[in-house]
Amino acid sequence: DQQVKQNSPSLSVQEGRISILNCDYTNSMFDYFLWYKKYPAEGPTFLISISSIKDKNEDGRFTVFLNKSAKHLSLHIVPSQPGDSAVYFCAASAEDSNYQLIWGAGTKLIIKP
Amino acid sequence: GAVVSQHPSWVICKSGTSVKIECRSLDFQATTMFWYRQFPKQSLMLMATSNEGSKATYEQGVEKDKFLINHASLTLSTLTVTSAHPEDSSFYICSPGGWETQETQYFGPGTRLLVL
Numbered sequence: 001d002q003q004v005k006q007n008s009p010s011l012s013v014q015e016g017r018i019s020i021l022n023c024d025y026t027n028s029m030f031d032y033f034l035w036y037k038k039y040p041a042e043g044p045t046f047l048i049s050i051s052s053i054k055d056k057n058e059d060g061r062f063t064v065f066l067n068k069s070a071k072h073l074s075l076h077i078v079p080s081q082p083g084d085s086a087v088y089f090c091a092a093s094a095e096d097s098n099y100q101l102i103w104g105a106g107t108k109l110i111i112k113p
Numbered sequence: 114g115a116v117v118s119q120h121p122s123w124v125i126c127k128s129g130t131s132v133k134i135e136c137r138s139l140d141f142q143a144t145t146m147f148w149y150r151q152f153p154k155q156s157l158m159l160m161a162t163s164n165e166g167s168k169a170t171y172e173q174g175v176e177k178d179k180f181l182i183n184h185a186s187l188t189l190s191t192l193t194v195t196s197a198h199p200e201d202s203s204f205y206i207c208s209p210g211g212w213e214t215q216e217t218q219y220f221g222p223g224t225r226l227l228v229l
Contacts, residue, residue: 036220044157044206044220089157101147101208103157 003027004092006104014112019077021107023090026071030092034101035064035075038087047088048075077109085111116140117209119221126197127229134192134224136207142187143209148180151204151223163190197228 005024013019021035031052036044050057050064050073057064063076077084090104116139126132136146144165149157161177163169163184171177179201181193190209194201207221 046219101159 002105003030004090004102004104006088006090006107008107009105010108010110012110012112013080015082016079019075019080019084019109019111021075021077021088021090021109023073023075023104024071025073025092027092027094027102028071029094029096030102031095032093033064033066033073034091034093035062036089036091037084038089038106044089080109080111082111082113085109117207117219117221119205119207119224121224122222123225123227125227125229128198129196131193131195132197132226134194134205134207134226136190136192136209136221138188138209138219141209143190144187145210146182146184146190147208147210148182148190148192149206149208149220151206157206160192194226197226199228202226202228 003026008022032049034049035047037047038044048057048059048062048064050066052068055066061077064073066073075088087106087108089106091101093101118137118139120135124132146163148160150160151157159172160175160180161169161171161182163182165184165187169182179195181195184190190207192205204223204225206223208219
């Protein structure tokens with residue numbers, strides 16, 4: 001049973017526009033959510049995170065929104081740049097699981113010129 | 114952020130040989146080490162979790178005798194793929210954990226293994 005789901009395998013966005021990546025989860029015990037970016041043949045790079053006590057966290061071009069009632073979070077990138085083309089992973093963790101990350105399947109973001 | 118290194122970054126070996134991958138956390142003490150594997154077009158899959166000085170806990174379906182994990186110190190963990198076969202070809206990534214990383218997980222750059 002997938003506890004963290006990213007239902008869009010890929011997303012194509014025009015450069016300069018907003019990219020919205022979605023993530024759903026099922027485990028209500030998750031108390032921390034993270035977004036990672038991964039280029040081919042490299043390890044994931046941490047982007048932004050959000051605690052379950054918040055509903056929004058912003059860092060430069062990246063904003064993560066959390067809707068606990070819907071068990072849904074999203075990553076907004078604006079404006080999208082060519083270097084944003086990568087695979088984005090949503091991950092969740094819970095204190096009672098030693099913060100082990102539970103990963104989504106990833107969404108490949110393609111920024112078109 | 115924390116600095117994590119892996120060595121080697123990539124390795125090609127013959128089927129039947131063993132390959133050791135080192136993971137070092139350079140600027141904090143990793144009491145826990147998570148080892149992940151990623152196949153093409155798939156998400157990272159947790160293979161095992163080790164705590165410094167104790168035996169690793171393996172995820173279901175991961176052979177502990179094939180993937181030997183040693184976490185002898187707070188800054189070094191090793192993963193040895195024994196008697197590697199072509200199906201073991203993958204991208205292996207370590208991720209140290211400790212009280213400094215409770216809110217953010219850091220990852221090594223990964224090791225690409227190709228078994229011929």
